[in-house]
Amino acid sequence: MAQEDIFKKLVAHCKEYGYVFQSSEIYDGLGAVYDYGQNGVELKNNIKKYWWDSMVKLHENVVGLDSAIFMHPTIWKASGHVDAFNDPLVDNKDSKKRYRADVLIEDQIAKFETKIEKEVTKGAKRFGEAFDKAEFLKTNPRVLANQEKIDVLHKRFSDALNANDLEEIRQIIIDYKIVCPISGTCNWTDVRQFNLMFSTEMGSTAEGANTVYLRPETAQGIFVNYLNVQKTGRMKLPFGIAQIGKAFRNEIVARQFIFRMREFEQMEMQFFVKPGTELDWFDKWKETRMSWHKALGFGDDNYRFHVHEKLAHYANAAVDVEYRFPFGFKEVEGIHSRTDFDLKQHQEYSGKKIQYFDPELGESYVPYVVETSIGVDRMFLQVMAASYCEEELEGANGKKDTRVVLRLPAPLAPTKLAVMPLVKKDGLPDKAREIIDSMKFDFNCQYDEKDSIGKRYRRQDAVGTPFCVTVDHQTLEDNTVTIRHRDTMEQERIEISKLKHMIADEISFTKLYSKLK
Numbered sequence: 001m002a003q004e005d006i007f008k009k010l011v012a013h014c015k016e017y018g019y020v021f022q023s024s025e026i027y028d029g030l031g032a033v034y035d036y037g038q039n040g041v042e043l044k045n046n047i048k049k050y051w052w053d054s055m056v057k058l059h060e061n062v063v064g065l066d067s068a069i070f071m072h073p074t075i076w077k078a079s080g081h082v083d084a085f086n087d088p089l090v091d092n093k094d095s096k097k098r099y100r101a102d103v104l105i106e107d108q109i110a111k112f113e114t115k116i117e118k119e120v121t122k123g124a125k126r127f128g129e130a131f132d133k134a135e136f137l138k139t140n141p142r143v144l145a146n147q148e149k150i151d152v153l154h155k156r157f158s159d160a161l162n163a164n165d166l167e168e169i170r171q172i173i174i175d176y177k178i179v180c181p182i183s184g185t186c187n188w189t190d191v192r193q194f195n196l197m198f199s200t201e202m203g204s205t206a207e208g209a210n211t212v213y214l215r216p217e218t219a220q221g222i223f224v225n226y227l228n229v230q231k232t233g234r235m236k237l238p239f240g241i242a243q244i245g246k247a248f249r250n251e252i253v254a255r256q257f258i259f260r261m262r263e264f265e266q267m268e269m270q271f272f273v274k275p276g277t278e279l280d281w282f283d284k285w286k287e288t289r290m291s292w293h294k295a296l297g298f299g300d301d302n303y304r305f306h307v308h309e310k311l312a313h314y315a316n317a318a319v320d321v322e323y324r325f326p327f328g329f330k331e332v333e334g335i336h337s338r339t340d341f342d343l344k345q346h347q348e349y350s351g352k353k354i355q356y357f358d359p360e361l362g363e364s365y366v367p368y369v370v371e372t373s374i375g376v377d378r379m380f381l382q383v384m385a386a387s388y389c390e391e392e393l394e395g396a397n398g399k400k401d402t403r404v405v406l407r408l409p410a411p412l413a414p415t416k417l418a419v420m421p422l423v424k425k426d427g428l429p430d431k432a433r434e435i436i437d438s439m440k441f442d443f444n445c446q447y448d449e450k451d452s453i454g455k456r457y458r459r460q461d462a463v464g465t466p467f468c469v470t471v472d473h474q475t476l477e478d479n480t481v482t483i484r485h486r487d488t489m490e491q492e493r494i495e496i497s498k499l500k501h502m503i504a505d506e507i508s509f510t511k512l513y514s515k516l517k
């Protein structure tokens, strides 16, 4: 099936099974704003737990914070967001659709990359076991030609970005004949910069009111609390502050479901280090964060690092963790070496000394910072895209059957166990509820008695519940139940007394944590 179709199905699935709804749907929705339903909120909370524990619980020198969304407006002046938090936008004059100029060019690069991938697939087919991918990439003329196109475009694009040369960016779009997907034409306006921050008024009267911003990143809340945390926690360098919270960006184009939203959530950690050691820490956090992604078991080949063409004004190194979504490799997380830019700016704008006294050196300095920044919603989309699966099965009498199954990593699944009485009588529902009562303090359980057992299994597969337990007449005699495993569909008979232990082991976050580097 085409990847685009899979993505459409995934979006429909998210709605049908209570994961994600369009915000304000009964009023025809609000662009790029979404609500999480009864299952979505559980998955989201589990993703946040996975991140929070891996940062705060597993690192002695990382602590948490929950700062307010509204902050003093000067913070955004100091951070550079008022003047420079821009995206280059361009309109197609025929379709009247608006695009991010940089994204149009990145998509063009991705097209060349796809051509290379196709060559590799063909080569692998042709040469079978003898296929040497590294050699093929170095020698195949069509691969080399496409790689050359990528390199040339990359260079031109990053030069234009670094020089903030908007005319050149437009010229690239024209030269590469990048067309609007709606109108199919190359009839573009000039490229303009657009500030992504939302603002509102704080205070009761128009005259006395102050313009405040909805934060476009959670990081600044950490920087302005650096001294508070360092002093009250008696923190020694290196140490980190982690925070999960909402962020808001008035995105120009927001068409990829929860990939790009105007209201979203970030999980960010700022790690404060001694100047000169930041690039070592940058490498270390790159490795740590990649291992966090890979531990979920979605396939190591589906991840890659992407080094930034243009460094943000505050960074001396930056890399993205990209995941292979159904619409291609895209950023899920950014890892940035932010130097001492932010703390120095806040020192200057606030007039307060923001430094660290290094007892070993006997001197004070402004720490350097390495940041890891991941969107909860993009991570959610990654988990859903990796887990969604349509399977062909051998049905009864050799007939073909299909099932949709969400192969969610068990610790992340919204419901861990569905308990089903075989029939709605003979005391089976009471027994099922008894089992739920004995487990509900440990994990999320669901009681399900409607429809045939087969239909109930399918429903739980589609929601991603890793275990189903069926209570039948034998249960009343010998206290055993049938447990069915979502991924293998295998069933086994097990004593009720052993159930909790077995499930707890499979859904445990500890197992995931033990895989982390």
Ligand code: ATP
Binding pocket: 249, 251, 258, 259, 260, 261, 262, 264, 265, 266, 331, 332, 333, 334, 373, 374, 375, 376, 377, 378, 379
């Ligand atoms: P992009 O280039 O896709 O706009 P970015 O480089 O501006 O992203 P960062 O500022 O590095 O993103 O933000 C860190 C993380 O926050 C991103 O990796 C992403 O997971 C998440 N994020 C950023 N913008 C959005 C958004 N509009 N919707 C959802 N998640 C977002």
